[in-house]
Amino acid sequence: MKLKINIISAMQDYLKQQIEAALRQLAPDLDIPEITIEKPRSPEHGDAATNVALTLAKALKDNPRSIAHKIAERIDATSGYIRSVDVAGPGFINFRFSDSWLADQLSVAYRAGSEYGKGCLLVNKSIQVEFVSANPTGPLTVGHGRNAVLGDTIARVLEWAGGDVQREYYFNNAGRQMRVLTESVRARYLQAVGKDAEFPEGGYEGAYITEIAEKVRNENGDNLTGEEHIAIFRKAAEEGIFEDIKQTLARMNISMDSFFNENTLYEDGSIDKVIGLLREKRLVYEEDGATWFKTTEFGKEKDTVLIKSSGEPTYRLPDIAYHINKIERGFDLAIDVFGADHIATYPDVVAGVKACGFDSEKIDVIVYQFVTIVKDGKPFKMSTRKANFVTLDELMDEVGADVTRFFFLMRAPGTHLEFDIDEAKQAGEKNPVFYLQYAHARIQSILRKVRENYDYSDKSLDFSLLNHDSEVTLIKRILEFPDIITQTAIQREPHKLINYLNDLATAFHKFYHDCRILGVDEQLAFARTGLLTVAAVVLANGLGILGISAPDRM
RNA sequence: GCGCCCGUAGCUCAGCUGGAUAGAGCGUCUGACUUCGGAUCAGAAGGCCGGGGGUUCGAGUCCUCCCGGGCGUACCA
Structure with missing residues (x-):
């Protein structure tokens, strides 16, 4: 459906109907096209305009201005809606709203009170927006901020359009990331109690890791040096970090309705079910000890590994199962919000969902480009692992939640966003x-x-x-x-x-x-x-x- | 190499999915209340919309080829 903005829809419908009636008189046999009404860029061209005369020039074998005049003189300008109809330029028809119509509409808006703006476009639609979905390996960074704010705002606007919206956070606390995180915490703990511990290769270096290790030490003493205590570190790491994340989100006015652990997909057999379904469709095969998904069937250059030779699935498999799960939960629409670095997974997931016999049309994705952090006048490369990031909390300490949200929302999701920390800090009054x-x-x-x-x-x-x-x-x-x-x-x-x-x-x-x-x-x-x-x-x-x-x- | 995104004023970005004279904020310059909040308003300067071809009544917007950035293209997440 084509939908033009900035035109009050009632007026738009009225004008379309008027133009169609005029066209039926002019050319009874004409196949009337979709009539577009737009708001002219320049106010001199009125409040609304249509280009039908230009688009119909060929079909009617007449010049656009002549057609426009013939349409215009058949439109009733005394109906109360509009006060003038003019032909201008190469054949545009321009309309001006009448004062009385504007006054009436304002009165409607006034009576709507604080409900003014609520719509019914999505009424009775159940929609899920999945966003943030950062694994609990560290505090949320400015990089996550754009995701969080976009997701929440889109959820809000969908609610205003009448939708029944659920906000969901998807996470994985079982993969390699979490193992490295746990090892990092354990290493800090061992160092703290005076043991000679080697910090894991590629481990997380942030100060928060040391803090969690300290907390474990305060609560459990110095004797957790054996491998058998690893679960304590894991739990402490996950819970501690998740608490931080939730607090950060709350500060930004974001509240999740549900947290979905990837692990449940293993526990309830969803993963096996997906593999089984794909195998039935002969879209899965074994090679070099790994299980492959024939993504070449969907136009990709290479097939994709679903289960590594180690027996561990790649993230793509649970992703497919997860999206099937969403559809099974009955959502009419499931929106994902993710950064440009995940763009490659989307077609695989859609193909997988579809291949398993589910309606992949219900899945929609919002891809946003990366945030470039500018600090001290130069771009700033961030890495959670290296801990040289700016956290969302630090940012909000400086500029507040309102400014933070506004900055992330002021640019189109598809364009790169430059976030100048210094500018945001000094922004102040301006x-x-x-x-x-x-x-x-x-x-x-x-x-x-x-x-x-x-x-x-x-x-x-x-x-x-x-x-x-x-x-x-x-x-x-x-x-x-x-x-x-x-x-x-x-x-x-x-x-x-x-x-x-x-x-x-x-x-x-x-x-x-x-x-x-x-x-x-x-x-x-x-x-x-x-x-x-x-x-x-x-x-x-x-x-x-x-x-x-x-x-x-x- | 291939795929996706981006390239518009000095800077950061809009531009309503093909319409009329390409806009805003910041920055620069000049103005404006003895009454409702000057965190405001009015005005000026600033552009070959990265470049070349094409499609048509009409292109910043669509197709194509270059140039220049970002992100993917893993038995990493």
């Missing part, structure tokens, strides 16, 4: 997030003053009094909000919501400079108060979807 928050706080301040000075009542608000350019611009922005949410939910690109909120805040600030509330005619003052009430709702709701606070004072 930070873009404050522009939005300030607009909200400023409106709240005005609303407080109105309550102090007037006996404000919304019983008989007359929004048709709002005719100033700045008022009309703000109203139009406000009316775009529900469509922006729908669009963001479909495209899963939260930066579009940010751009919109920026435009909205700009429209408000402009209004503020041009139009006063205190001291003008009371009916007008009340209408403006109503307008600002809705503007504040949109800012608060928009920021809420981004997981960012909307302060009343700052």
